[in-house]
Amino acid sequence: MPDLIASVTVQDIRFPTSLEKDGSDAMNKAPDYSSPYVTVTTQAGLIGHGITFTVGRGNNIVASSFGPDIEVIFSDFAGFCEVTHHVKTRSDPLWKLLVDMEPEKLVSTIDFRYLEDALTKEEAIAILKSMQEGKAEREKEMKENGYPAYTTSCAWLGYSDEKIIRLCEEAMAEGFTRFKMKVGSDLQDDKRRAQILRQTMKPEHLLMVDANQKWEVQEAIDWMRELVHFNITWIEEPTSPDDVLGHAEISKALKPLGIGVATGEQCQNRVMFKQFLKSGAMQFCQIDSCRLGGVNENLAVILMAKKYGVPVCPHGGGVGLCEYIQHLSLFDYIAVSGSLENSCSDVVLHLYSHYKQIIFFSSFNGYSQVPGYSIDMKSTSLEEFEWPTGKERQDLFQKGIYKPDNEAIGPLWYLYN
Amino acid sequence: MPDLIASVTVQDIRFPTSLEKDGSDAMNKAPDYSSPYVTVTTQAGLIGHGITFTVGRGNNIVASSFGPDIEVIFSDFAGFCEVTHHVKTRSDPLWKLLVDMEPEKLVSTIDFRYLEDALTKEEAIAILKSMQEGKAEREKEMKENGYPAYTTSCAWLGYSDEKIIRLCEEAMAEGFTRFKMKVGSDLQDDKRRAQILRQTMKPEHLLMVDANQKWEVQEAIDWMRELVHFNITWIEEPTSPDDVLGHAEISKALKPLGIGVATGEQCQNRVMFKQFLKSGAMQFCQIDSCRLGGVNENLAVILMAKKYGVPVCPHGGGVGLCEYIQHLSLFDYIAVSGSLENSCSDVVLHLYSHYKQIIFFSSFNGYSQVPGYSIDMKSTSLEEFEWPTGKERQDLFQKGIYKPDNEAIGPLWYLYN
Incomplete structure (x- = not known):
């Protein structure tokens, strides 16, 4: 009996790194290191996470684009669950799973389209x-x-x-x-x-x-x-x-x-x-x-x-x-x-x-020995930094450093200085 | 006195072209030719339109990404209004505006970054x-x-x-x-x-x-x-x-x-x-x-x-x-x-x-002689094809050909056949 997906949620997580100029470079003067944070839960209680990385502005747009992918998962429950099941039964960190995989099996996971003139x-x-x-x-x-x-x-x-x-x-x-x-x-x-x-x-x-x-x-x-x-x-x-x-x-x-x-x-x-x-x-x-x-x-x-x-x-x-x-x-x-x-x-x-x-x-x-891809965030961090409801965020809004009513605008100190 | 922007709206317009296989090719078997449709209105009543083109799925994501651009416009009303004002006073179609522009002026509108080794x-x-x-x-x-x-x-x-x-x-x-x-x-x-x-x-x-x-x-x-x-x-x-x-x-x-x-x-x-x-x-x-x-x-x-x-x-x-x-x-x-x-x-x-x-x-x-970039849509088309509220759309939902509750999924006849 396959373990079906029960829910998929996406949270908009943003860290106000621009305040300390962490991450500043010749092109990004005020990046707020951010990520949509995806949580997939199955009926049997398995939980998986994934992120991508943005510099803050537009993090909401990336988060909203998870929609179609979720539909793809929904349209092939069996295939998707086989993957989660596989990882679970292996209890391996991702690197170990890859390292131990048979060469043919590993290569079967790769899309070689457009690569034929470089690597078959x-x-x-x-x-x-x-x-x-x-x-x-x-x-x-x-x-x-x-x-x-x-x-x-x-x-x-x-x-x-x-x-x-x-x-x-x-x-x-x-x-x-x-x-x-x-x-x-x-x-x-x-x-x-x-x-x-x-x-x-x-x-x-x-x-x-x-x-x-x-x-x-x-x-x-x-x-x-x-x-x-x-x-x-x-x-x-x-x-x-x-x-x-x-x-x-x-x-x-x-x-x-x-x-x-x-x-x-x-x-x-x-x-x-x-x-x-x-x-x-x-x-x-x-x-x-x-x-x-x-x-x-x-x-x-x-x-x-x-x-x-x-x-x-x-x-x-x-x-x-x-x-x-x-x-x-x-x-x-x-x-x-x-x-x-x-x-x-x-x-x-x-x-x-x-x-x-x-x-x-x-x-x-590092050298992870825990199953998966090491991307689980602490619940305290999620609570503090979710945009726009997180505690830390609310504090920055109240201090007037960020503007809550338009998530695209980024830190005010940068835009108006 | 500059003419300020009064409103900016974005509509999600989708045409069910996949039903007749219009636009079908080796990579896109069922495209629904679509576009976010932007309307900018100024306080003096000037109206401008813009679109981009998508094949349907994800049109909403592209539409949502207009946010930051609008903020950029808002942060430089003067610069933006100069552009609209210029076009208005010229009463020219875009091609004519470009053709008649002084070479130096035209070139000043181009970003030459990363082109120096090809064209100065x-x-x-x-x-x-x-x-x-x-x-x-x-x-x-x-x-x-x-x-x-x-x-x-x-x-x-x-x-x-x-x-x-x-x-x-x-x-x-x-x-x-x-x-x-x-x-x-x-x-x-x-x-x-x-x-x-x-x-x-x-x-x-x-x-x-x-x-x-x-x-x-x-x-x-x-x-x-x-x-x-x-x-x-x-x-x-x-x-x-x-x-x-x-x-x-x-x-x-x-x-x-x-x-x-x-x-x-x-x-x-x-x-x-x-x-x-x-x-x-x-x-x-x-x-x-x-x-x-x-x-x-x-x-x-x-x-x-x-x-x-x-x-x-x-x-x-x-x-x-x-x-x-x-x-x-x-x-x-x-x-x-x-x-x-x-x-x-x-x-x-x-x-x-x-x-x-x-x-x-x-x-x-064509050879447009009307001011602008020729992208004004008919109000009847907007009414019929706006996703998900348009009349034509509602009709396709009722017939069960499209699914209204998930805009990312596209035509059902393709996904489930």
Whole structure:
């Protein structure tokens, strides 16, 4: 007897991160990290959650678009329940479920449409089979050491110099050896801030920079030439995330300087990743757990990255993303890439406390041992931050910092200042 | 004293086109051509309209996303009102406003961000200046002859052979000499239908085909080789609309066969067009008036197409699109390209009667002489087709053909058959 879905609800959850400029960058001056939060309950009492990530404005529109998906679930109860049932009986975290899946079974979950000129089903199976050896050792290694992570949390664009130094020192004390700095608004300011970070970090530590799509193609090349003596590992999102050919040109120009190009967090599908990977336009593949069409599409990209020899460094700068990507990184290392060279995942610490599973351990991303995809939020956080009824929200409305009657407008301090 | 906005309303308008399979293709088996319909009214009584185009499901989500834009308008009344005021005082149709604008003024309306490696502001001004000569003659020519159009209306994928022949003959009687056929579901069926069309058309008439993104890259090349003796002018959307490199590969393979690649209706921004144009991935540039960010972004693409020598053939297969694109095509010919070689616009006749300005004259797209962008709908159409309250809709609900309580689900005959 199948266990049918009893209810599906969507909540509009928004954190007022813009007040402290957490998450601020060259393109998003006042993001309120937010997510529609979906709860699916079955008649037998199974509960599942899912989110996506937005910067606040329009979170309601994304939440409203869950409608059609729910209808699809309703129209195929059996198929959907098989999935939930499967996970339940396995009692595994998602990464473990993926790692242990037979190559043929795993590949059957991937949509290979439009990928034939880059990766066939047969090639994908061959990759997975070739990596069976050593899986147990790599799993053990991950359990002991964790998956390497870098931090963006100490150098958002809006932070003061004092705050950058303090946060960088704190991160080093927690074991971090890789740091990312936001750039792209002012070259002299970027140089000053890079200098501060390089003086605070140890010489062997890695420094990455992120322009959040700020530049033209040639401008990106010229700007990065100016930063070259800070020993930059990668420049992230130098220009429009849709510009494959532009990224290829930037990659070619920066290669002799030892700077790679990282991008992917705004790549909307596997076809864009296919082009970036095939044309040498990305040297670091930054998959995003929410931008792509779920886990399945991320599997396709992870396998393509392996074929083209590009390390996978998932994007975690958001809310809930780090919780998700631990699973993708663990799967990538244990079952696909087998290498940690140049691989690391993004860790952003400022909102993790809203989730039930605390997954961060100093300088590496987590290693969940609980069934599922680690996205359950604490009920207290839901109560406080649901828009527009949450307690914290009501407080901000009363103080006049946010406006309750139009959810699209965002924080007033930004719009009217 | 500026004329302030008094109200902004959005209506969810859906036409049950799926019942007759109008608009059916290899990817959309049951589209209900639909549009959010925006009405802006000022205190002085000026009224403006705008739409975008969807295939029905999710039209409500698109309608709901107008929220933030309205806030932007509200936050800059002066700037917005200057625009409306300008149009009003000119009393010109949009195409005429654009054609008569000083090159510097016109170019100032374009966002050149991310385009610097393809087209600079200075190059755009130079293009417009170089085409000033002959503008009056071309405008006169358009008034007399109209802008050439082709028809897709006679060969949707779901039509019977008899219907194709009848509609093709009717179109020829109306003066059409260019026809487009949907392909991609079954090769033998495509051959049979192409044969029927070629037998009905005159030898000198042009035949284009449209695969609506159905194929892999190599599959597209192989399939088109099979259709080569039907003398095909272009293959439209052979694969994923995001696959610039794939389209470039297909273009290269089909060039020796005399078949061009047409795409663009699903290109979401000028950066994608930049890549398609620069890399030789499109031989026909199919801008879409609603997919891109308004008129301004279309101007950028029209100017880039001129620089790369690619004819502009706007996409009109939808509701309201033909009404819009007449303006873009007229501007392109009169002020930018100065050539009709290989240029033609898409004309889809099945919904034009809902608009106040009838713009179709047999085999060419219209020549509006009324102020604005030709998108005012008849009040009777709004009353009949507004979802879910319209009269025609209520009738379809009562007959059990559509389900009123979930606007996302679409026609029942499709979902449950």
